[in-house]
Amino acid sequence: MLFVVSGGVQAVEYRIETVASGLEHPWAIAFLPDDRMLVTERAGRLRIIDEGRLLDAPVAGVPESFVRSQGGLLEVLPDPGFDDNGLIYLTQAHGTGAANTTRLLRARLDGERLADVEVLFEARPMRATPVHFGGRLALLPDGTLVLGLGDAFDDREDAQRLDSHTGSIVRVHRDGRVPADNPFVGRANALPEIYSYGHRNVQGIVFDAENGVLWAHEHGPRGGDELNLIEPGVNYGWPVASHGIDYSGARITPYTSLPGMRDPVRHWTPAIAPSGMTLYRGDQFPEWRGSLLISSLVQRQVRRLSLDGTRVIGEEVLFVEVGERLRDVREGPDGALYLLTDKPDGRVLRVTRADAGG
Numbered sequence: 304m305l306f307v308v309s310g311g312v313q314a315v316e317y318r319i320e321t322v323a324s325g326l327e328h329p330w331a332i333a334f335l336p337d338d339r340m341l342v343t344e345r346a347g348r349l350r351i352i353d354e355g356r357l358l359d360a361p362v363a364g365v366p367e368s369f370v371r372s373q374g375g376l377l378e379v380l381p382d383p384g385f386d387d388n389g390l391i392y393l394t395q396a397h398g399t400g401a402a403n404t405t406r407l408l409r410a411r412l413d414g415e416r417l418a419d420v421e422v423l424f425e426a427r428p429m430r431a432t433p434v435h436f437g438g439r440l441a442l443l444p445d446g447t448l449v450l451g452l453g454d455a456f457d458d459r460e461d462a463q464r465l466d467s468h469t470g471s472i473v474r475v476h477r478d479g480r481v482p483a484d485n486p487f488v489g490r491a492n493a494l495p496e497i498y499s500y501g502h503r504n505v506q507g508i509v510f511d512a513e514n515g516v517l518w519a520h521e522h523g524p525r526g527g528d529e530l531n532l533i534e535p536g537v538n539y540g541w542p543v544a545s546h547g548i549d550y551s552g553a554r555i556t557p558y559t560s561l562p563g564m565r566d567p568v569r570h571w572t573p574a575i576a577p578s579g580m581t582l583y584r585g586d587q588f589p590e591w592r593g594s595l596l597i598s599s600l601v602q603r604q605v606r607r608l609s610l611d612g613t614r615v616i617g618e619e620v621l622f623v624e625v626g627e628r629l630r631d632v633r634e635g636p637d638g639a640l641y642l643l644t645d646k647p648d649g650r651v652l653r654v655t656r657a658d659a660g661g
Contacts, residue, residue: 451505507580526572
């Protein structure tokens with residue numbers, strides 16, 4: 304189906320097609336060098352799309368996830384050396400209703416099964432709530448991994464503590480070791496994996512290689528969703544500084560900004576419930592090149608943020624015609640955009656330029 308959206312000076316025509324359907328709450332998509340795609344289902348399955356076809360059987364050997372509410376199998380990310388080593392990284396909710404947490408796994412994809420599965424990191428402490436697991440991953444130029452976490456909802460005050468991974472972004476080597484230059488290494492009563500803190504529920508994280516910066520977004524409560532520039536050792540304020548209010552209508556904090564805490568680059572009230580995020584550098588949509596694209600659950604759309612370096616200079620709404628909660632948006636190796644719809648019968652959608660022949 305053909306659609307048109309304003310693209311600044313000129314209109315942009317694009318097509319949206321369904322690549323795969325019948326996925327149970329798909330959460331993340333990744334692209335392998337051999338043109339296969341990997342898709343996680345929050346229900347605990349890892350799926351393969353090969354030559355445009357969703358394989359019937361899920362990948363074998365995936366460790367069991369804690370599947371309840373927002374918990375389940377979350378992120379998938381191929382290793383930069385996948386061609387040689389076949390390694391991928393997964394995040395999942397793990398544990399039981401009484402004690403659960405976010406885990407980072409590494410495994411080797413051997414055909415249609417996982418082998419050599421290792422637990423690289425497990426957030427501490429465990430919690431008794433099935434929400435706010437974070438789970439998004441990004442690679443930094445030095446080869447380390449950053450993982451966004453959540454505050455487990457009931458334990459938001461712990462996002463200000465350095466002896467807890469709650470409400471933080473952590474950084475580890477790709478074998479799970481702690482980098483020696485992490486900001487709190489060697490500090491008493493601080494967990495060495497913590498890279499930044501004061502976050503509520505990180506749901507998108509992207510490194511901008513051209514500008515050398517790390518972007519992350521997170522859910523607020525009622526309003527106060529945030530886009531942040533992430534720097535090591537910085538406190539991003541939650542819950543003592545926020546533009547959101549509690550779901551009851553009560554005020555969480557009287558402060559939207561405090562000394563010693565970093566303000567968001569952009570915030571949204573009413574909430575958009577940001578989910579995935581990609582930084583577009585492709586050729587199919589040159590009008591969008593250099594933009595952050597953020598999928599939205601509540602608003603059922605993608606927000607395109609035009610950037611000038613690290614400043615947001617414009618915002619545009621895309622893909623409302625899909626009419627479904629959007630869990631992820633990624634740029635594919637073909638320059639197309641791929642969307643995941645968050646439903647029990649979810650889909651992988653491909654967005655191409657109308658005149659690109661795709």
